[in-house]
Amino acid sequence: MNAGRISRIQVFEAKNMPGRQEAAVRVVRNGGIEGDRHCMDQEKQISIMWEDASRFVEEEEIKGLCFSRIKANLMIEGRMRLEVGDKIRAGSALLLITDRKGTCFDECGRYKTGMDCMLKDCCWFATALEDGEIRAGDLLTKAGSQEYDWQRYERQMMVPGMGSEAQERLEKASVLVVGAGGLGCPVLTTLAEAGVGRIGIMDGDVVERSNLNRQYLYTPSDIGKKKAVCAGAWLKRFRPDIELEAWEERLTRENGKRIVSSFDLVICAVDKVKTRLLINRLAKEAGKPLIDGAIDGHYGTVTAVTGRQDPCLACMNPEGKEPVHISSSLGTTTMIVGALEAQLAVAYLAGQKRKGGSVLSYDGIYGTVEEIPVFKNPSCPICGGDDC
Template sequence: MERERYLRQITLPGVGEEGQEKLLRSRVLVVGAGGLGAPVACYLAAAGVGTLGLVDDDVVKLSNLQRQILYRTEDLGRPKVEVARRQLLSLNPEVKVEVWRERFAEDNALSLVERFDVVVDATDNFFTRALLNRACVARSKPLVHGGVRNFAGEVMTVLPGSGPCLACLFPLESKAASAQTEGSSVLGPVPGVIGTLQAVEVLKYLLGLGELLVGRLLVYDALSATFHEVQVTRNPSCPVCSKF
């Protein structure tokens, strides 16, 4: 371990070399390598999370560059996960980056989720989000949810069994949810704020520090420059997590 690389966090109360070793042994799956996935993956790689998994089937497009800070103009047309791997390894050669250039779908959901310790929802549509939520609840994996739209965003951490899941919060399993929000408007740094908060949640979970956003939806509004917290409770008739 390059101790100096992590010096500023090793010296934090509750982290130490032991915490750093823990991070280096950890495996985090980031589903979606876009506006949320970019800051999440950068901060987790920089922090020395030993293995990062990235799933995304897309290529870099010009309209991505306003917010997806992993990519450069010369990367246009290249597969996002390949560019992301190169960038992340250049940031920190001590970590491993495993990539899947495919959609997160019914046929790979469970096998992907079960390889990792924590999963990050950096998706851009409700269909994938619903699937991710079901897979994480089924395999009892922590899921750090993030979402953005226009000038606002939100974060919540799902610890299956001990707090509400995403289907307790949204009508994820209903037809209304199929109205996709992919391609919606967003101010570039807003996913930066939300993705950064997601990375913080992941590190806290892995290090066993502080209080997670379990049952607490943290909502950010750039226009009023405010954060608000909304309590969310488990739905006893939740179509997803009440079965587990």
């Protein structure tokens, strides 16, 4: 089997102490499960066991064997087969299987006679390759083993210009979404719905109560948690075959250069002009198309910079002026503007050509979208040297 479902999660606050059951845990790259202390070996931070084997260990006391010392963080339903070197997705976390239960503890009768552990085929150790959140009920899959679910897109492939060839393009495409807030939520869900193969999420913020009027990937129980982790976990539950990467940090010139260059397209879903212009610069330097969205109350704009002839964001705001007031946020506006961003991204990735040089302006009071011409600035420090 290439997949299993996480039935239980245990955290052990101290070695050789009973564990407590948790509904969800946060996993930290190179740090294992937060708060877990039962195994401090960096290569064996997280233990995984079949649920039926775990129940057997808990219920049986066999004289001379070491069952009472066996502990596991993640119990999985189904007899999933894992091998050392396998990369597995658990919720929004990425784990690497580093070892399996091969020998027993020194005091075990089987160890003394040179026999293998009875649990060698159903217990493994892992280390965390990426931060993420794991919840009871999450699917655990081998990374790259989940087949693309073509049946999901049967109706989509009936749309003119969105046939099987376009869907293949989407399957192979990768999109980085910077910002998992009001615009980021509809962008992420729409990209996942459309079948984009690989999605990256970058957001250093935590969920706040004031976000919940428009950021529908989160619930009150997520308040205080990292948006990138929560959004990533939602996407993996919604579409298990998605290849997902999440960064719980703010975009900087240092981390952004490496990350932006590894994706086919970048979507900007942030609220600060300074960050927006940094994304614009990084995308231009990496030669990546960029789609930007902005909202304020009933109004919003979407700008696509997908070709050398298109004016970039710095052409339209060369001084980098921030709004004079905090932008107000209406859930219906963020939903529509975010979906427009994703629509332009999906069309571009599917191979549909669109004339650049304009901004889509949405008016939520009248329910209209107007195309406003914009022009390249020959003196722009970011793209002024490009072909006009």
